[in-house]
Amino acid sequence: MARIVPMGSAAKVSFRYLTSEPIFGAVAPEIIEDALIHLATKNEQYLSELSDQAGCFKETRIVEFVFLLSEKWCLDQSVKYQAIEMFERFMIKHIEEVYNSIRETGKDSRWGCLEGQMRDTFMLRLVSCVQLASKLSFHYNIVNNNTVLKFLQSLDRSYTKDELLESELAILKVLCFQINVPTPFAYIEILLEVLGHNGCLLPMKHLHEMCMHLLDLTYLLRSIIYDTLLKTCIENPTPSELQIAKFVSVKEDFMLLAVGIIGTSTFVLYPECWNQVAFHLNSITGITTQSILEFAYALLKHSISTTIPSKLQQNSGTRVSENSALRSK
Secondary structure (H helix, E strand, O other): OOOOOOOOOHHHHHHHOOOOOOOOOOOOHHHHHHHHHHHHHHHHHHHHOOOOOOOOOOOHHHHHHHHHHHHHOOOOHHHHHHHHHHHHHHHHHHHHHHHHHHHHHOOHHHHHHHHHHHHHOHHHHHHHHHHHHHHHOOOOOOOOHHHHHHHHHHOOOOOOHHHHHHHHHHHHHHOOOOOOOOOHHHHHHHHHHHHHHOOOOOOHHHHHHHHHHHHHHHHHOHHHHHHHHHHHHHOOOOOOHHHHHHOHHHHOOHHHHHHHHHHHHHHHHOHHHHHHHHHHHHHHHOOOHHHHHHHHHHHHHOOOOOOOOHHHHHHOOOOOOHHHOOOOO
């Protein structure tokens, strides 16, 4: 990683705990470097253990529900992403455990009953993930049981406080109490911090705001954005089943997502600085500028009503990203 130049002050650090807004330039460079390495390691570990079903519980309806509920409860920005990723990991692992248990016991007839139980508790588990995620953001708002019960009652779903606690405990047990895991939100913030320390003079607050808007959009339009990205990467409008299967690891790559979001935000706000930022992001993460271009093209295609900038049209899709592990057949 490029050398990080010290910046910041104790006053900025103390102010960070009085506001939910990010304060850039307040952390020692060695801490930032360690944090970046930690996130990169976590990302690689996550991708190496990726389930074939990854992404199944990030469909638009679920994302929109969590976003609206987080807004209703005035939660910190990071909470909604944490809740979505937590729910995704819980549901996949829970279903796998139930399925494996049925296979081991040979009681296939139980699947219908258990499937019904999971369907009945789907909303409860989703809301519990939001509540758990709010507790990780301890300096901001924490959703209490009364608030959750009132909300569920508004949906004609009645539960007791004990059932809420049991729901939280069920999620914690399935995830082995590992719920505070990095989300794309964390990757974006640490990369913006590194960019600032490495000499990028862009207004990080404005860039951060645009990144959050585009991250929301990417979650909401995840399917069509990544579908466009896949077709751009392989230069083929009809990808094979094998290419689609391999592309799951690209869709779940948080570092690629963060780099793509920052690159796109820079192109929107400060197009004259795009080359400089893309160069910095490449030197920090190893993700190629071509990959950043391809991501920006896919995101902008579904986020603006005007024509795609000619620079992106000319450069995107000219070669397959090395990180995507995809090849035309």
